[in-house]
Amino acid sequence: MFNYLRNSKKILGMNARNLDFIRPFNLSRAKRLADDKLLSKKVLAKNNLPVPKLIAKIKDLDQLEKFDWSKLPDSFALKPNRGFGGEGILVVYSHKKGRADAWVKADRSIITVEDLKSHIRNIIDGAYSLSGTPDIAFFEERLQLLKLFKPYAFKGIPDIRVIVFNKVPVMAMLRLPTKESGGKANLQQGALGVGIDLATGTTTTAVVNKSKIIEYVPDTRLLLSGIKIPYWKDILRLAVRAQEISGLGFLGADIAIDRERGPVFFELNARPGLSIQIANLSGLKERLEKVVSLKIKSIERGVRVGMDLFGGEIEEELEYISGKKLIGTAEKVKLIGKDGKEVEIDAKIDTGAYSTSIDTDIAKELGFADVISFFNSLDIPAEFNREEAKQVEDSLRKKYLGQHPDLADITVVYSSNGISVRPKISIKIILDNIEMATQVNIVERQELKKSALIGRRNLGKFLIDVAK
């Protein structure tokens, strides 16, 4: 109970956010900048920060009537200038085949110029702006989804929310659009919020519907933790730089990653939401208080302080000292087989085994079905003891190696189930971003939890933390 009360003091609530952070640090001029998407885009671009390219804007009904629809590209996003919570945003992916006046949306529905006009009329009329004030509609380039995020995001672009205070990035989360959120990356509408370790840019815990903690992408077995965000340090630098420029002392920067351009600003937020604390299972108030009295002179320094104070520092330090990467006893690995066939699986990291083995089914998926049936057709001795093993292995090698192009080796393995003879194949393994070309043996692992086991032979570049 006492602990509960002490921990609750670390949480930033609505009252404290408004009174202690937004009121004193976000002056109304800066807030106006953040609430005006076109203006913040202009200011950021002027300072050489990447923003989505503006295609056109429509200020009133007169401009709407005169608008030249043929100048719109194949894909674009239509947004209200003062929209909030992702409302009123419309994204099209391509022209409808053979029609210059119709486009296709993410859900494959068709949208015509007439539909666009009606939507823009609503925007101008203020249907999506705070308190219904008249608004401006604008078209901007559509960002391209990063390959890495493809399996995680439902029909939309995920973005990264970074809270920056006093030039220090204090907390971050990845926001993944879902079916429920209709492809929008707003937590209010049902997007997933995934906490990020500030030091490494790796995702940690996830939250949906503002307070429910989840482990997997809904309706899938895709783990939400352990996603390594590319351009991580750049993203933090950009966020801090945006704070300098905008004058928002307490800023929520939304940064997306474009497939070609890399990190790009989506928008600046003067009143960042509080759910980021649930996604990170950590209190924002405690972090803000740590940073408030620091004197940060440069962006680089601010980023460094944020990474050191609010990241998994020990882990990073160990990796730095040993030059080796720290991994746990279960890790995601990517296997690359014949003709670039890729499979991503959860593997057991086992220092008790020498070589790496993978399940028969996985090997088949990687394009080795042929060599497996070849191996099964061979005459393999079943009963022999440890002394005879070496001899058996040698004779098998002599007899069969070179008879099938994919059969890299034949090996005798001693495991808890006794002695077995297994075929070996050559594949590539990617573990924690390190690629290794290696030989692995194939075995039935269906009854085991993990369909692959990484042995000592492939673990030279890593340290293993059993608690991870």
Place this chain on the structure above:
Amino acid sequence: MQYLPGQHLYVSSIIYFFIRAGVPFDTVILLLILPIIATLIAFLRQVAGIKAFGIYTPLIITFAFLATNGLKYGVAIFAAVILSGMLMRFVLKPFRLLYLPRVAIMLTIVAIFILGVLTIGGDLRRTGLAAVSIFPILIMITLVEKFVTVQIEKGDRVAIILAIETLIISIIGYFIAGSVSFVQFIALHPWVVLLTLPINVILGKWTGLRISEYFRFREVIKKM
């Protein structure tokens, strides 16, 4: 302290002075209760975390409840307004209308719907419902605009939650302002109303977690 024969209660001299000047007793009391209800709403927002539709709507609905004869009729009309607001959202969605015409259509439907409810009430000899005076009904119909705005800005779920919170606050307000002993207390000690000022200054500086936030962040607090 003076005895007021019309109300069968004692009132403080200052209230007696107002009444002698020609202000009706009910008006005096309602004006004095208003800041207390407003403070209650501010308290519920800042400390408990019950949001409702701002401060004005629950306040005015409280008074609408006080003006209808019996809480159940007030709640029935409130529910009717919200229900038709929700239904109309689905009906009007495909037409993609502009904001004001859309609200106007909603108001039309709500008005007809309420008329229907009153008629059915009269038919079933629930004369109390039919006899509700027009002003509280009009006040509650204005709820539609508030409801629609939130629906557009924050979605159906939030709009319904806020409507329910508004209803809860208004019912609490109704029981406080409607209780005879409370009215008697205010009539005897009208200066108590001035206490709302320092209370609101404290509320305005309050930076602690709201009770609802203890619930919202329970997992974080537990796992930190």
